[in-house]
Amino acid sequence: MEQLIEELKKEIIEVLNLEGMTPADIDENAPLFGEGLGLDSIDALELIVLMEKNYGIKLQNANEGKEIFKSVKVMAEYINTHRTK
């Protein structure tokens, strides 16, 4: 799980263009939206693409992301359970 969390942090920084951030700057328990990284609705959609592209997880409804993207740790746990690649 630690490895997946680390991998996920790097992927989030890359796909969301979080310039100047390193994985160490992201608290795996901090909320991704609202506070924390201050991401917005378009970032949430891009995280849905990331899940499909890198882990083969297809979310039909953007609202499902609300629970999954609570934190990097929650996201990693979801991926760990549902990944198809």
Added chain:
Amino acid sequence: MIFNIGDNIISPIGWTTAENWSAVAAERIGLRSYTHRFGLPEPFFASLLDEEKLDEKFSKLPHNQEEKYTKVEKAAILSATDAVANAGINPADPQVIFVFSTTKGNVELLEDHHGYEPERPYLWRSAQLVARHFGNPNEPVVVSNACISGCAAQVAAARLLHRHGYRYAVVIGADVLSKFIISGFQSFKALSPERCRPFDADRTGLNLGEAAATIVYARNRADIPTGKPCLCLAAGAICNDANHISGPSRTAEGLFTAVSQVLDGFDVANLAFVNAHGTATRYNDDMESVALERARLTDIPVNSLKGYFGHTLGAAGVLEVILSTQELLHHRVLRTVGCENPGTAAAIRVAQQPMETGKTAFLKMISGFGGGNAALLVTVGEPPVVAEKADTAGEPRIFAEASITDTAAVLPDGTRLQATSTDTKQWLSELYNHLDLAYPKFFKMDRLSKAGILAAEMVMRAVGQANEELKSDWGVVCFNRAASLDDDRTYQATIQDPENYFPSPSVFVYTLANIVAGEMAIKYKLRGETSFYVSEHFDKEKLKKAVADVFATTRTRHLLAGWVDYDNGHCNIQLFVFEN
């Protein structure tokens, strides 16, 4: 005030205005489910033109056999041919100007150019070909302002007629669908898996549609052909939310202001209905309800035509004004097809059944990506007495200017910075650092918006306005050559390979020319007009005229305005602060 003297709609449910009116009056719907269309892996609901019939009808037109036209160009030409004939004008007359509204033009050629020349995806090129088809000698005006384009084009037409000396304006709105457009909206999770339900409590998103629609406007009432009713575009306004590039303001700032401006001095007791944008997305419909509540229009029937045609993008503002005008002429308010159980943030009076009306005016509302909102007031019969805004605009004065190219930037104080990298992305980051800008959103932008924001920061600092204080009398007017083609190519790369098909929403959101103007409005809280025009070449005099038009016809007193182009790795930004 300008006068509709002829119009046409080409849609999946009719080839003339009369056919479309008969279809909607009988509640014939153009929306249906498509599977594997355009090579898309997922099914979608949409309203698509019958391409065979389009080709057949187009082949009967007298036209230059040497020229091969694309689908959107054929639809635009067919639509304008009928409208011009209805109006009884000679489109080749130099007193006629063509105004072309489109969001994506020939963007499908990025996937396969089908033998068309490399310039063909450029919006100005399509507009030129359409105008030339009619033998018109003037450079057509191209409005590309996302979903509000069709209404913005009508605002532009009023200015061209009253301030630029033209007698007639042929306003064409046209867009067709493709893998590019549908995959993008799918990536946004914005499309409904069923027929859309505008203003319904359980609405599930929008449907897209194809259409071309044309209105021929005359400057003078005397030019209305004998026997035709007086159809008047009495007022129009464009205002920005300055909130988010893809999400409407929850307090409906821009739309409320635009509505307030067009209804200023007008007795709303004469309003038969409001024709809303009504896309059936949760946020849009909620936002419109809030605007109506704030404008105290919750007693007026509200309808949306999206349940018949879907969202026809650059055609929507033109098509919906034509059909709403037909509603007035037939003394009938159409119901909002798809809305069974209204439910929006503010309670409004959604027209759930067709109703009779003896009233003579409607309000058109529309909103779109980039934070743009527009409102139009249309009347039939004796035009309203509307106090025209006194034209107090003198020669617009430039208070600051800056430029950025691939190789250098010139700051407002004349300082010249030479690029140390040939990589434009790197160069723009250097400029960001040089300005010591702290704006993390910068790194999420496409290259056009990055360059635009950097130039905007330079000139706004020079005039002491690079802050986040609300600026309700500031706006943005931009021109460019490539629209959003640079970002369009980036997005196309995410869908080109079927084995690696992952449409990117964060790239797609920048595939509209006017987003750069929206980014400027958001960063500096500019809530006046934002307009975007596409033109083959930069012409400073044309820019100054557009600036003077805004100053003369709106409450906007300051404009960030200029040429903001990014294409094939080449950056060309010349941005000014104009004041009245």
